[in-house]
Amino acid sequence: MEHLITILGATATGKTRLAVELASLIDGEIISADSRQVYRGMDIGTGKDIEEYSFDGKTIPYHLIDIVEPGYEFNVFEFHRDFHKAYQDVVSRGKMPIMCGGSGLYLDAVISGYKFNKVPLNEFLRKNLEDLSDEELIKKLKSYGPLHNVTDISERHRLVRAIEIAEFERKNKDIEDDLLEINSINFGIRFERETVRRRVTERLEYRLENGLIDEVRTLLDSGLKPDQLIFYGLEYKYVTMLVTHQMEYNEMFTLLNTAIHQYAKKQMTWYRKMEKKGIKIHWIDGNINLDHKIAVVLGILRNYQG
Numbered sequence: 001m002e003h004l005i006t007i008l009g010a011t012a013t014g015k016t017r018l019a020v021e022l023a024s025l026i027d028g029e030i031i032s033a034d035s036r037q038v039y040r041g042m043d044i045g046t047g048k049d050i051e052e053y054s055f056d057g058k059t060i061p062y063h064l065i066d067i068v069e070p071g072y073e074f075n076v077f078e079f080h081r082d083f084h085k086a087y088q089d090v091v092s093r094g095k096m097p098i099m100c101g102g103s104g105l106y107l108d109a110v111i112s113g114y115k116f117n118k119v120p121l122n123e124f125l126r127k128n129l130e131d132l133s134d135e136e137l138i139k140k141l142k143s144y145g146p147l148h149n150v151t152d153i154s155e156r157h158r159l160v161r162a163i164e165i166a167e168f169e170r171k172n173k174d175i176e177d178d179l180l181e182i183n184s185i186n187f188g189i190r191f192e193r194e195t196v197r198r199r200v201t202e203r204l205e206y207r208l209e210n211g212l213i214d215e216v217r218t219l220l221d222s223g224l225k226p227d228q229l230i231f232y233g234l235e236y237k238y239v240t241m242l243v244t245h246q247m248e249y250n251e252m253f254t255l256l257n258t259a260i261h262q263y264a265k266k267q268m269t270w271y272r273k274m275e276k277k278g279i280k281i282h283w284i285d286g287n288i289n290l291d292h293k294i295a296v297v298l299g300i301l302r303n304y305q306g
Contacts, residue, residue: 189284201257
């Protein structure tokens with residue numbers, strides 16, 4: 001059984017900084033578990049904080065960041081596949097893999113060892129199919145090859161599902177069934193809810209003042225449609241609506257701030273669900289300084305090694 005260290009927590013809790021500092025001390029590399037940091041050009045809104053990976057004259061290697069173009073419908077199946085490729089690469093070079101992120105589904109997929117024997121719902125694809133007629137859907141399904149079942153074209157929902165399956169199979173031909181079983185030692189950073197709310201608001205204000213709006217404009221100027229950016233939710237949804245004159249700044253800020261607070265709450269709910277099914281998370285007080293956090297992590301790691 002292979003080993004992994006995971007750093008998780010709600011948004012705006014300082015996960016990346018802790019993971020990078022830890023990696024520098026134990027010769028580790030970071031594997032991101034963030035559903036939006038995979039997209040190139042979506043930097044400020046996703047909080048990549050690439051500058052945090054370089055300090056004291058060295059750069060900590062990272063994986064699964066900036067690997068696909070915005071507009072692509074990356075999903076948990078692809079993450080699971082790409083994570084295992086990155087993981088095997090890291091351990092093959094004698095480095096310690098550290099998974100860091102806040103996307104509960106992505107984290108859970110690795111830690112719980114999901115077995116993907118079902119094709120997932122692809123909300124991005126389904127949204128793009130909404131405006132197509134039944135005839136256009138049939139034509140699209142046939143473009144993947146001979147129909148496996150003629151009943152797939154008898155009802156619209158069956159048509160959409162058949163396209164979903166065909167698209168998944170086309171993109172995931174190389175998924176392996178014999179993935180490594182991974183034993184993860186999990187650490188979470190936790191603040192009181194009101195502290196998280198304050199940190200979220202302060203971070204949002206900083207991002208809006210330091211390029212987030214221009215980042216969205218650049219993405220739209222690159223050819224992305226507003227609906228494509230709105231699909232990604234949170235910062236990209238509301239700032240796109242601001243830039244396209246669907247709402248004023250104050251309304252955008254209020255709605256976006258509330259949405260991020262709600263997202264942070266949902267993240268913690270997901271982690272509690274993971275704990276209820278037996279996953280151990282060592283929670284660290286977010287208020288202690290970084291050196292203290294590192295000491296806590298290293299102390300727990302020594303216990304596992306001992």
